[in-house]
Amino acid sequence: MxxxxxxxxxxxxxxxxxxxxxxxxxxxxxxxxxxxxxxxxxxxxxxxxxxxxxxxxxxxxxxxxxxxxxTKINIHGKLCVFCLLCEAYLRWSQLPGSEKTVDPADIIRYTKEWDFYGMFSLAALELGVFLGGVLAFLWLLQRLRRADLKPQLLFEALLLSCYGKLLLIPAVIWEHDYSPLCFGLIRLFVLASNSQAIRVILNISRRLAVMAVFFGLLLETGMAKKIHNLL
Ligand SMILES: [Zn+2]
Structure with missing residues (x-):
């Protein structure tokens, strides 16, 4: 039964x-x-x-x-898109020559708009590689432990635990000398939340959850470097 x-x-x-x-x-x-x-x-x-x-x-x-x-929180998709928009805005604002122009007919404005879409796609791709890396690591780990992966629950938990990226918006708006440090701390916080979410969903040790997140981060950084070299 x-x-x-x-x-x-x-x-x-x-x-x-x-x-x-x-x-x-x-x-x-x-x-x-x-x-x-x-x-x-x-x-x-x-x-x-x-x-x-x-x-x-x-x-x-x-x-x-x-x-x-x-709880039955069902905002993973919307939260994910919003976090990606925050990250795209951060990257776009750091592009060289992204100062605001006053002339609305300025042709550069339209190129900048495309730059924003480009940054959004890049952020989405990097998130996809990160999630793929983390899930692949955990899939292998759970197979070795002969345990269940719960991929959908894990995927939703990972997206939800990225909520810390929303802090990028105030960090960009109140720009100051310590902004790069803030961005680093936000990233660290998001990774800590991700590993805690993995730990809770799969009931595994903190060390294994951190290793999964680190593996995802490694893949993401490697891919970002490759794309940076191509552009
Ligand atoms: Zn109890």
Whole structure:
């Protein structure tokens, strides 16, 4: 007999859970207690979204489990496109001669617009190579461990954990001497979120998750260098 997959997870011990709370009617709700660790299955259902976001920024495993397993967030696609736009804008603003022109009929303006599309395509390609590298590494790893890869869940978690790229926009707008340092820190933060997402989805060690992210980054950097040499 095939066991039905539990729809939720305990955020403390990662055990399967069938419900997050029980409704006793008359306005009485009770948070479910996990059978394995005897702690609330998901304490975050009572928390303010801002606190959940802060805990996610701090890369807390519990917050990642809550978001990735116990909520139905379906903004991966839109978030991915928006993050790519942010990255394309950053690259485009760093192109030589991308200062704003006052003349609206300026022909250069149209070339610059195409430059933006080019930067968008490049950012999308690099993200694709990064994700492909990470997924290939994890596929091999899970095969060796004879475990399940959960590719769709993993893919969505990786896209969602790229949310830190949104910080590029304020970093570009409030440009100052420390901008390159900011961009580096944002990248580091996104990679840390990516590895935490992998760790939570596959329940693997931090070291293996970091290795997967590093492998993806290596492929992405290699491809970016190749394209840079070609152009
Ligand atoms: Zn538990």
């Amino acid at each position: 095939r066991m039905e997959q539990a729809p939720f997870r305990c955020i403390e011990c990662n055990a399967d859970a069938h419900e997050l709370y029980r409704d006793y009617r008359n306005g009485i709700l009770k948070i479910t207690i996990c059978e394995s660790c005897r702690k609330p299955v998901d304490k975050y259902i009572e928390y303010d979204p801002v606190i959940i976001l802060i805990d996610a920024i701090l890369c807390k495993t519990q917050a990642f489990r809550h978001i990735l397993f116990n």
